[in-house]
Amino acid sequence: MHIIFIISNETSVPYFKWFAEKAAQQTVHKFSFVTLYTSTPKMIEDVGKYGWQCYWFKYNHQNRKTGMISTFFQLYKLFKKLQPDVVHTHLFDDSLPGLMAARLAGVKKRVITKQDTTFHYFYAPKWVVADKFNNRNATHIVPVSKEAEKFIIEKENAPVEKITMIHHGIPPELFTQQSEAYKKELINRYHLEGKKVIGTVARLIEWKGYRYIIEAIPDVVKKYPNAIFLFVGQGDQQTELEVLAKELNVLQYIVFTGWIDRDYIPSLYSLLDVYAHAANFEPFGFVIPEAMMNAAPIVSTPTGSALDAIKYKENGYLVNYKDASSMADGICYALEHGAAFKEKGQKTALEMYNFERMWNSYINLYIKA
Known part of the structure; x- marks a missing residue:
């Protein structure tokens, strides 16, 4: 054929x-x-x-x-x-x-x-x-x-x-190659020692939903003042998002990293206490299975690969679209209970994706x- x-x-x-x-x-x-x-x-x-x-x-x-x-x-x-x-x-x-x-x-x-x-x-x-x-x-x-x-x-x-x-x-062997040296480098570069790390890997554009993660930060840091949010990506919305973060007085909790070298991404996922995903609609979304394969607890809107893979509060947490309060609840839940998501989420992704x-x-x- x-x-x-x-x-x-x-x-x-x-x-x-x-x-x-x-x-x-x-x-x-x-x-x-x-x-x-x-x-x-x-x-x-x-x-x-x-x-x-x-x-x-x-x-x-x-x-x-x-x-x-x-x-x-x-x-x-x-x-x-x-x-x-x-x-x-x-x-x-x-x-x-x-x-x-x-x-x-x-x-x-x-x-x-x-x-x-x-x-x-x-x-x-x-x-x-x-x-x-x-x-x-x-x-x-x-x-x-x-x-x-x-x-x-x-x-x-x-x-x-x-x-x-x-x-x-995706081939798991290509996307789960973690490095202790890379982890240490990332911890030092972004000052992650002793922090609760919430990360997102996506272009900085409107439909990726970053604004709802930023609007969730005030509620998250009330409970977890040592939280830090890594926004990994670039895009036209960055200035707008920085202005929003300043207005909410949460810019100090955010690091706009730009794009990180692809070789570092599995190690980055392994450092996350929560992977937050707030896209409005996504046909698939490769970052979800990538993060799950690296045992990052997922908090996501019910879209694409997240909707198909995640069972609510079993191997991840699904939140409402365009809802900062729901996102805050999900992040806080995962920071407290997310360890239970790691192995189950990883197993699901390795089988499904x-x-x-x-x-x-x-x-x-x-x-x-």
């Missing part, structure tokens, strides 16, 4: 690399990769070292309409030439031209993983009709969480019979499609 993966607007995608590596360990299925990007993508090297072909079509998302028309014809020619058994798209900008080209080229199995579910609905409503068009062109639709599945059915009118929910997966499970689910879908 010949499977073609397509992605847009990314120079490199970790799980494409994982698929390429895993696929090289077997001889039953052939994989090819296509990337739509402005300049020569790193993905050519990522998958090439495992013996797979990566095709690059120049594409600039800032000229979306013109770019998609050009890309459509290029993809159509490629599919006619290669005659793959499966074409698998992942983001809107590759799905619209990719699925249409695959359908017209006679590709029988056309899979779309809806990685950017809800974006158009909330931020660019005029494009929702195109999301629905993608659903029609696909033979199989893959939401990455139960919440995303519900949204696709209710808001995009996707046929239930086309849908197979498959969680994203393991890359091997994801790989097997997709291979089964391709075969049965």
Whole structure:
């Protein structure tokens, strides 16, 4: 079976690399990769070292309409030439031209993983009709969480019979490599000794919900005056969040770390007394399984991977959307009882969000499609 993966607007995608590596360990299925990007993508090297072909079509998302028309014809020619058994798209900008080209080229199995579910609905409503068009062109639709599945059915009118929910997966061995030296360095860098550490790893943007964590801090520090909040990420909202923290007189409890080197993240998770997640809606959210695999107690809004994995007060704590009081209650509960979440949460994540499970689910879908 010949499977073609397509992605847009990314120079490199970790799980494409994982698929390429895993696929090289077997001889039953052939994989090819296509990337739509402005300049020569790193993905050519990522998958090439495992013996797979990566095709690059120049594409600039800032000229979306013109770019998609050009890309459509290029993809159509490629599919006619290669005659793959499966074409698998992942983001809107590759799905619209990719699925249409695959359908017209006679590709029988056309899979779309809806990685950017809800974006158009909330931020660019005029494009929702195109999301629905993608659903029609696909033979199989893959939401990455139960919440995303519900949204696709209710808001995009996707046929239930086309849908197979498959969680994203990550290789635990790549995301749980903790280092005592890194831990000591992080403790010293951010003055964490003797602190109750609450951390969040996400872009500093509105829908990630940082404001509700900040608004929860006054109630948390009343009970835990030694609490410190690490906000790991960058984004356009940082100045606004700093102003809010000053207004609430809690800026002294927050450290805006910027992005931390990827190699340090597992060690960072291991230092957290609470991982706080306040996103308004997230199709999946890789940080949740990453934090859980490193035994960080989770307090999260009921979205994406958190909603699917967390059992309330058993292996984590779910809070209401856009509710600072609920977030404060959750953080305080986890600071007192979170030790009980560690092992159970880790076990859940290793079972639900393991890359091997994801790989097997997709291979089964391709075969049965």
